[in-house]
Amino acid sequence: MPTPQYATDYDERVVSAAREVFAQQGFAAPVSEIAELAGVGVASIYRRYPNKRELAEHVRIAATSRVIAEAESAVAAEAEPWSAFERFLRGCLRAHAGIGVVLPPYEDAEDVSEELRGLRRRMIELIEQLVTAARRAGQLRADLGSADVFLLFKHLNPPLATDEERRAELRERYLELLLPGLRGDGAPLPGSAPDWDEVYRMCVPGDS
């Protein structure tokens, strides 16, 4: 065997731990913490990824892919636009990987790989499709842009609860609180909807 084969089980645990840790503490979080959460040694991480940045890139790719899958399955499963939209939201929330991690490039926007760039395009396209359809059907308020949805998602993530269990519970709790507003029951929204560039730009400088 020319290329040594590492336990694939490890890969999964590492990426999952990295997602969790980066989501909570930002890119500045120590690699050792990721290793600890994954229950492996730091060397095992560096044996698979040349450096921290590439690990983060991998996490983002996985998370973005997950959101894409969630969107595609929601479109496929629901005929009604609003139902598809809602299913997408809940799906992402449950996937937890969620948008919180997808969002921040962690480093300067320039260093994003072509692969991730493509995935982002696809993800945006899908979300836009979901939003537009629901809006056309009069089931989603007209003054809400697709990038708004993204930001709202980010906000749904509670800080750092003790356990992930509880965090998930709170996420669903606050999503429920948001849904009536999304359907358009309130006053018109002040301000202008962000565009995607703004959303990405907003999250670059810091880590979180």
Added chain:
Amino acid sequence: MPTPQYATDYDERVVSAAREVFAQQGFAAPVSEIAELAGVGVASIYRRYPNKRELAEHVRIAATSRVIAEAESAVAAEAEPWSAFERFLRGCLRAHAGIGVVLPPYEDAEDVSEELRGLRRRMIELIEQLVTAARRAGQLRADLGSADVFLLFKHLNPPLATDEERRAELRERYLELLLPGLRGDGAPLPGSAPDWDEVYRMCVPGDS
């Protein structure tokens, strides 16, 4: 003059900058960044506060006081419970100082000064009063606790937009989205409401 008098103008700019920076980056943010934002040298900060921790404490005290004032003025200005509640929310949002900074103790809960502890008690008392009144009047959904409100607030803060102007706009935008849900138009909330201890506990470990 026995005690030298420093420019009070500086104090204000320093605390305001510290609030901004801590809110965005957490307690881990470098002091130098605060100094830069305030347009002063680091020494000017240390000339007024013995160390970073005390500066943070000062920020929290100022922010908590501000929330208290906002609550008191809302209670005094509006007879209708829901109106008072809504005014409180908007007021805090506009004060921006807001809850994002009030919340995190930044360090272990033990090290909180007696003064701040007292302010917190008062703040919680007031928020609870606002929530209970609105709930009693049937204007706020019954399954929403006062600590929920606090967490929601935290979530309203957009990450790090380029300018504060835009951030404020987005905060108001998303508050609007939340209001219908708060009034009780949606499905019952899943999960259980957090209590205040949980809220504080949730935000201790990390910085943000």
Added chain:
DNA sequence: CCGGCGCGGAATAACTCGTTCCGGTGAGGA
């Protein structure tokens, strides 16, 4: 029983950040 592939975690070298120190500057009195 032996060889070697991974593994965990200690060791290293760089870097960041809190805090302190120091020379500069400008206002005000002589």
Added chain:
DNA sequence: TCCTCACCGGAACGAGTTATTCCGCGCCGG
């Protein structure tokens, strides 16, 4: 005008933290 002194900005220092590498160990297949 010149001197003094209070105050300022920013460079310097030392402690602590972290990405990355290195090394000896244990397990698995033969």
